[in-house]
Amino acid sequence: MLEASARLTALICGTQPMNDIWSPRATLQRMLDVEAALARASAAHRVIPQSAVAAIEMACVADRLDADALTRDAALGGNLAIPLVKQLTARVKDLDAEAAKFVHWGATSQDIIDTATVLQLRDTFALLDTQLANVCDAVAALARAHRTTPAIGRTWLQQALPITLGLKFAQWLDALLRHRERLDALRERVLVLQFGGAAGTLASLRDAAPAVTQALAKELSLAVPALPWHTQRDRIADCASYFGILIGTLGKIARDISLQMQTEIGEVAEPAAAGKGGSSTMPHKRNPVGCAAVLTAAARAPGLVATVIGGMVQEHERALGGWQAEWDALPDLARLAGGALAHIGQIASGLEVNEARLAANLDVTHGLILGEAVMLALGDRIGRLDAHHLVEQASKEAVKSGLSLFDVLSANAAVTQHLPADELRRLLDPAHYVGSAHAFVDAVLALHDARSRSQS
Numbered sequence: 069m070l071e072a073s074a075r076l077t078a079l080i081c082g083t084q085p086m087n088d089i090w091s092p093r094a095t096l097q098r099m100l101d102v103e104a105a106l107a108r109a110s111a112a113h114r115v116i117p118q119s120a121v122a123a124i125e126m127a128c129v130a131d132r133l134d135a136d137a138l139t140r141d142a143a144l145g146g147n148l149a150i151p152l153v154k155q156l157t158a159r160v161k162d163l164d165a166e167a168a169k170f171v172h173w174g175a176t177s178q179d180i181i182d183t184a185t186v187l188q189l190r191d192t193f194a195l196l197d198t199q200l201a202n203v204c205d206a207v208a209a210l211a212r213a214h215r216t217t218p219a220i221g222r223t224w225l226q227q228a229l230p231i232t233l234g235l236k237f238a239q240w241l242d243a244l245l246r247h248r249e250r251l252d253a254l255r256e257r258v259l260v261l262q263f264g265g266a267a268g269t270l271a272s273l274r275d276a277a278p279a280v281t282q283a284l285a286k287e288l289s290l291a292v293p294a295l296p297w298h299t300q301r302d303r304i305a306d307c308a309s310y311f312g313i314l315i316g317t318l319g320k321i322a323r324d325i326s327l328q329m330q331t332e333i334g335e336v337a338e339p340a341a342a343g344k345g346g347s348s349t350m351p352h353k354r355n356p357v358g359c360a361a362v363l364t365a366a367a368r369a370p371g372l373v374a375t376v377i378g379g380m381v382q383e384h385e386r387a388l389g390g391w392q393a394e395w396d397a398l399p400d401l402a403r404l405a406g407g408a409l410a411h412i413g414q415i416a417s418g419l420e421v422n423e424a425r426l427a428a429n430l431d432v433t434h435g436l437i438l439g440e441a442v443m444l445a446l447g448d449r450i451g452r453l454d455a456h457h458l459v460e461q462a463s464k465e466a467v468k469s470g471l472s473l474f475d476v477l478s479a480n481a482a483v484t485q486h487l488p489a490d491e492l493r494r495l496l497d498p499a500h501y502v503g504s505a506h507a508f509v510d511a512v513l514a515l516h517d518a519r520s521r522s523q524s
Contacts, residue, residue, distance in 0.1 A: 078403075081361045081368075086406030089191045090399040093130050096138070098184035099152055100128035102288065106175055109283035113276045116170035123164035124171060127156055147392070149177035174265055174272040174280065178298050178386065182262035185398070186290060189307060190259050192402045196314075197251055199409040201523075204244050206416035208516045211237035215509045218498045219335070219426050220437065225327075227437055230430060230498035233335075233421065235505040236324065238512040243317045245515055247310075254310055258303045261285040264296025267385045299382040304394055308376035311401035312369045318408040319366025322359035325415060329356045334425040339418025358411040365404035372397045372404075430498045435473030439463050441501045442477065442492065449486040458482060 078087050088094060107124040110116045133155050141151035153172045161168035172180070214233040221231035263281050264270055270277035285292045297303065328335040338358050375397040379390030430437070439459045446455035462476045462483070469476070474496050477483045487495070494500055 080407075081365050082403040082407040083410045085195055086192065086403050089188055089195065090402055092135065094188065095184065095399075096133060096135075096148070096152065097130040098187045099149065099180050100130060100156070101187065102180050102183045103153075103156060103172060104128040105284055105287035106173070107170065109280050109287055110170070110173050110273075110276075112283050113279045115273060115276050115280060116173050117166075120164070120167035120170040123160050123167035124156075126163055127159035132159055147177050147181060149180045152180075153177075174270065174277075175263065176266050178391070179263050179265070179296075181395075182298075183288065183290070185304075185394075186259060186262065187288065188399075189402075190255075190290075192406070193251060193255055193259075195406060196409065197248070199406065199413060200244060200248050200251065203409055203413040203416060204241060204248070204516055205520075206413060207237055207241045207244065208513060210234075210416060210419060210421075211241055211509050211513060214421065215506060216499070217421070217423060217426065218430055218502065220430050220432075220498075227429075227433060229437055229440065230501050232502050232505045232509065233426065234509045235502070238509040240317075240321050240324075241516060242512045243320075245512070245519060247314050247317060248519065250310055250313075254306060258307055259290055260293040260297075260303070261288065261290045262293075262296060262298070264298055268296040268298050270296075298385060299387055299391070301376075301380045301382065301391070301394070304398060305377050305380055308373045308394075308398055308401055311405040312373035314405050315362075315365050315369040315401075315408050318362050318412050321412055322356075322362035322366070322408075322415075325419070326356040326359040326363070329354075329359070333429065335422055335429065337420040337422070338415050339420060358415045362408045362411050365408040369401060369404055372401050376401075433473075434466060434471070435496045436463055436466060438496045438498065438501055439473060441495045442473075442483075442487070445491070445495055446483065446486055 104125045107116065107121045111118045111121045133152070138148060138151050138155065141154070142148045145151055157168050157171045160171055211234045214237060217233040219231055219233040219236065221228045261281065261284060263284055265272050270281070273280055281292060325336055325338065327333065329337055337354065338356055340354070375393050379387070379393040379397075382388075382390040439462075443452070443455045443459040446458065449455075450458075458480070459477075462473060462480060465471070466473045466476045474492055477487075477492055478489050483492075
């Protein structure tokens, strides 16, 4: 039997469903699926005898292969397809010696490996699409619930101006919605057959080549490209880039959450669960372990994407290293993308929000973050430059004295003659200085809702 995964860490940054798609068993089975479909398509157009198909189909079961021998012989042959076809032929011969003559007819190793990869990518896209939809729903619910919840916006890790927590969630959602659009486009470009024979001409099939190609594509429910793409790897690089960019977006979300989870900040927290986030030595710890897994994926992804893109520079009609470099990098990216999505989905669906800490953090500077609001209102009366000078001086005095900005401003006659105390209080209320945040949240939620309606 073939193991689903050989890594002890397979579920830290991955999920079982995605690991299963790219497991050794699934990889070999997808290659065998292509071989069986090739036999059916070839027989349908009399390239091989119809009588050969049944034995070939019966032998195309991954668990009947000798995995250890495949691993050993792949190192000698340079790819998995060569020893796979050898073993498959032997299995077919045990069933029907005559049928064994027609295994792998007209194909080259890369046809089998690439088309199997495309089938695995199709399964990957379906899984990611479901995950993305669920994550978008969870983040949309957060944005809706906290549309008007005041929070501090931070630039360069320093307090800047008030925002709403809903705006932060809406920014995440907006990016995730674009990933759904990218995935739609990716399906159109990538889910195509690879079938070209030894040098991409299908000369071995003579006049039957077009018909067998169409039949094979139909058998596998793939589109037929204009021509074979053995050394044109833009489709695969497109997938790698998509996985990498998706992981990057999820990494940004994880970074935000982990920073807001810091003890000193305490604005949000990953959902609690038995055995999750603890420390081996410190009983009080509640670590952002989901975020850590996503950030691990974000750290690994750029190098894997670079490997695939670097491998695009290939030699003539068959690559010498570049194609082979995809075999581990692409599955790893798919696993990381699936794992990162799963973690963000789990976090978003149960994210804990501490509104008391959000409010407390808004008041850390005792009103200094709203100096711009006062300056603009005062500028309407006395001009921007003079207003800036007054508020700047008041801010320095507040810092020096430990008083709030309101206390300093309300004691300054040059300010209060234009802005009475009640107006100053309103200007220094964070909820009154969030600009178009509410409208921005509404705009993104409208996009999400429209997408949901279109697919219901």
